[in-house]
Amino acid sequence: MKYYAFRRQPFKALYTAGSILALIFVRLPFWAIAYLAPGLRPRRNWSIGRCLIVLICQSYSSMLFATEVPVTQPIDHAPLEENDQGFVWIEPVFGSLIVGEIKDMAEVNGVEAVRVGGYWIGPRGRTMRAGEHALQDEKVIYHIHGGAYFSWSASPSFIFMKTCYAGFLEHFPDGPRIFSLEYRLSSAPPSSPVSNPCPAAIIDAVAGYRYLVQELGFKPQNIILSGDSAGGNIALCLALYLARSALPGLPPPRALLLLSPAADWGNTHLGPGSSLLQNATTDYIQHAFLSNYTARALVGNLPLETAATSVWISPASLKLEFVPGLFAGLPRTCIFVGQAELALDQARTLRERIQADNGEDAVNYMEWADVTHDAVCMPWHEPERTKALREIAKWLQSI
Numbered sequence: 439m440k441y442y443a444f445r446r447q448p449f450k451a452l453y454t455a456g457s458i459l460a461l462i463f464v465r466l467p468f469w470a471i472a473y474l475a476p477g478l479r480p481r482r483n484w485s486i487g488r489c490l491i492v493l494i495c496q497s498y499s500s501m502l503f504a505t506e507v508p509v510t511q512p513i514d515h516a517p518l519e520e521n522d523q524g525f526v527w528i529e530p531v532f533g534s535l536i537v538g539e540i541k542d543m544a545e546v547n548g549v550e551a552v553r554v555g556g557y558w559i560g561p562r563g564r565t566m567r568a569g570e571h572a573l574q575d576e577k578v579i580y581h582i583h584g585g586a587y588f589s590w591s592a593s594p595s596f597i598f599m600k601t602c603y604a605g606f607l608e609h610f611p612d613g614p615r616i617f618s619l620e621y622r623l624s625s626a627p628p629s630s631p632v633s634n635p636c637p638a639a640i641i642d643a644v645a646g647y648r649y650l651v652q653e654l655g656f657k658p659q660n661i662i663l664s665g666d667s668a669g670g671n672i673a674l675c676l677a678l679y680l681a682r683s684a685l686p687g688l689p690p691p692r693a694l695l696l697l698s699p700a701a702d703w704g705n706t707h708l709g710p711g712s713s714l715l716q717n718a719t720t721d722y723i724q725h726a727f728l729s730n731y732t733a734r735a736l737v738g739n740l741p742l743e744t745a746a747t748s749v750w751i752s753p754a755s756l757k758l759e760f761v762p763g764l765f766a767g768l769p770r771t772c773i774f775v776g777q778a779e780l781a782l783d784q785a786r787t788l789r790e791r792i793q794a795d796n797g798e799d800a801v802n803y804m805e806w807a808d809v810t811h812d813a814v815c816m817p818w819h820e821p822e823r824t825k826a827l828r829e830i831a832k833w834l835q836s837i
């Protein structure tokens with residue numbers, strides 16, 4: 439595929455209109471009939487509805503990458519008033535909390551700590567305010583949303599996050615509050631000059647963690663750090679950073695929940711037989727990987743190879759200099775990934791690495807047949823979505 443070929447008007451409008459019309463009047467009707475034969479479905483077990491939804495998602499993604507990846511900054515559209523929709527502002531982290539490789543990378547890429555935001559979802563206490571102080575031994579889910587670093591939002595009005603939060607609230611033990619970070623999104627040419635490269639999202643994630651622990655008084659052992667897709671990668675990077683830097687007053691959280699983590703932006707698993715090729719028909723984020731858009735956005739002033747060699751961009755990369763101990767000190771981790779996913783191989787690598795450094799029991803690994811990307815955020819991915827949430831809830835109860 440030729441990326442961004444129809445980026446300029448009027449080609450963009452023509453291409454977009456043409457793709458939508460072809461989808462509605464040709465591809466959907468054709469495939470709706472063809473899929474009557476289970477043998478023609480991308481997965482025999484999938485319902486026709488699921489096959490068509492995946493087809494729509496694939497068309498949408500092709501359309502974006504053939505025209506222009508939109509540059510949005512959801513924090514710019516956050517509610518003006520704190521508390522509205524559970525929104526709160528988060529103060530930037532101070533210098534002493536940005537150390538080591540993250541500090542070096544921030545300097546090279548000109549990334550500064552800034553004020554970001556977040557949303558509180560779930561039960562409210564006496565004052566009915568978002569972001570109330572932690573109760574004695576209260577648990578909290580600290581979530582980081584997906585979207586390949588350049589899209590999506592933590593806002594609870596955003597359909598996929600709404601689905602994700604509703605699942606957590608319904609199934610997780612004691613219906614904990616959720617704090618979801620509205621971190622800075624990244625972008626790259628040709629959409630815009632590079633903005634917010636690595637480690638912007640990680641620095642924002644540290645700020646969110648500091649806010650929970652030092653401002654609201656949550657004990658780290660009561661924080662469950664979670665993330666879906668690219669957000670799973672950011673959550674993992676935050677956990678690695680906390681484990682490796684021993685920051686004063688900020689020990690690692692209790693648990694790490696990685697939902698379809700996207701952790702190899704250098705595409706080092708690509709090759710014959712890889713899930714990145716084999717699962718192309720059963721997933722819809724292939725261009726996000728193969729276009730290198732996210733990789734270019736994240737490396738900033740560093741060479742593109744850094745996407746494959748830096749643990750802070752691609753902790754699952756096969757080109758990472760993997761020294762034993764690199765993943766040591768991570769909290770108990772649950773990885774949920776589908777066998778129909780492009781990112782399946784990456785999840786397998788992460789599992790191996792975390793277990794190698796922290797023991798077999800360190801990872802509750804759930805790799806499910808017929809499940810595609812980020813199923814927990816997809817309202818249409820039933821019954822697996824609900825079943826997975828129940829299993830994850832059992833795991834949370836057991837740790």
Ligand SMILES: *[C@@H]1O[C@H](CO)[C@@H](O)[C@H](O)[C@H]1NC(C)=O
Nearest residue numbers: 481482483484807808809822
């Ligand atoms: C999927 O289909 C296979 C046979 O093709 C069957 O063995 C399996 O139980 C099915 N799984 C589900 C979840 O329906």
Ligand SMILES: *[C@@H]1O[C@H](CO)[C@@H](O)[C@H](O)[C@H]1NC(C)=O
Nearest residue numbers: 441704728729730742743746
């Ligand atoms: C993405 O980067 C790899 C090298 O890292 C290169 O081989 C590949 O051609 C690039 N793809 C695009 C679409 O630029």
Ligand SMILES: CC(=O)N[C@H]1CO[C@H](CO)[C@@H](O)[C@@H]1O
Nearest residue numbers: 711712713716717720777778
């Ligand atoms: C649906 C499908 O083809 N799944 C494949 C995804 O990729 C893995 C790894 O290559 C395969 O084992 C699956 O069969």
